[in-house]
Amino acid sequence: MTAILIFLAAILAIVGWWLSRQRLMSKPWLEAGPVTAFPETEAPDTHPAKIGLGVFIAVVSALFALLIGAYLMRMAYADWQAPPMPRLLWLNTGTLILASFAMQCAVVAAHRGELDNLRLALLTAGLTSIAFLAGQLLAWQDLAAQGYFVTENAAVTFFYLLTAMHGLHVIGGLVALGRTNIRAWQSEGTAGLVLSTELCAAYWHALLVIWLILFAVLMGWASNFIDICHRLLS
Numbered sequence: 334m335t336a337i338l339i340f341l342a343a344i345l346a347i348v349g350w351w352l353s354r355q356r357l358m359s360k361p362w363l364e365a366g367p368v369t370a371f372p373e374t375e376a377p378d379t380h381p382a383k384i385g386l387g388v389f390i391a392v393v394s395a396l397f398a399l400l401i402g403a404y405l406m407r408m409a410y411a412d413w414q415a416p417p418m419p420r421l422l423w424l425n426t427g428t429l430i431l432a433s434f435a436m437q438c439a440v441v442a443a444h445r446g447e448l449d450n451l452r453l454a455l456l457t458a459g460l461t462s463i464a465f466l467a468g469q470l471l472a473w474q475d476l477a478a479q480g481y482f483v484t485e486n487a488a489v490t491f492f493y494l495l496t497a498m499h500g501l502h503v504i505g506g507l508v509a510l511g512r513t514n515i516r517a518w519q520s521e522g523t524a525g526l527v528l529s530t531e532l533c534a535a536y537w538h539a540l541l542v543i544w545l546i547l548f549a550v551l552m553g554w555a556s557n558f559i560d561i562c563h564r565l566l567s
Contacts, residue, residue, distance in 0.1 A: 509536070
């Protein structure tokens with residue numbers, strides 16, 4: 334339960350910060366004076382798609398928070414036997430970091446009107462994300478080759494469940510990224526690609542953060558962090 338509360342508190346803090354940046358928390362009816370005197374109280378110009386994506390990311394984060402909380406609570410049982418984590422997970426983490434970095438480069442290129450750089454960054458993000466998924470499948474095969482199957486024990490089941498859930502969200506993101514890639518190669522400018530690129534980048538950054546947390550949990554580092562929190566609170 335403590336893990337869930339900590340994770341949800343962090344998500345709420347991030348969402349609150351993001352909303353404040355979008356000026357959705359302003360109260361212009363409480364201000365007095367000419368409109369030009371209060372530029373920060375103008376109607377927010379945030380695209381509805383960005384707001385929708387922010388809500389979706391918050392829901393997905395809450396889902397993973399519940400799964401992580403269940404994982405940590407299940408660890409307390411005597412029959413818990415964590416499998417050896419495949420070393421390939423380190424490489425997979427690196428490829429997802431590269432994908433997120435490439436998406437950020439795509440955003441910069443889109444704003445600067447650099448179509449060639451935008452195409453390269455989007456293509457790089459797509460290829461590295463596919464490499465991440467392929468690496469996850471190889472990690473599954475590695476565990477299976479060692480005799481760790483889905484029904485082997487609760488720890489193994491959770492490993493497949495958590496990585497599969499994250500992989501499905503990556504696949505869903507690849508659909509949108511693929512469409513953006515096609516538009517980029519068919520377009521003659523970046524003006525119409527800024528929004529879709531920003532949405533994909535925000536989604537990829539969220540996927541990276543979620544995976545880093547999952548990676549820490551699966552490697553056993555999160556349980557140490559929870560123990561420290563318990564000692565500080567006790």
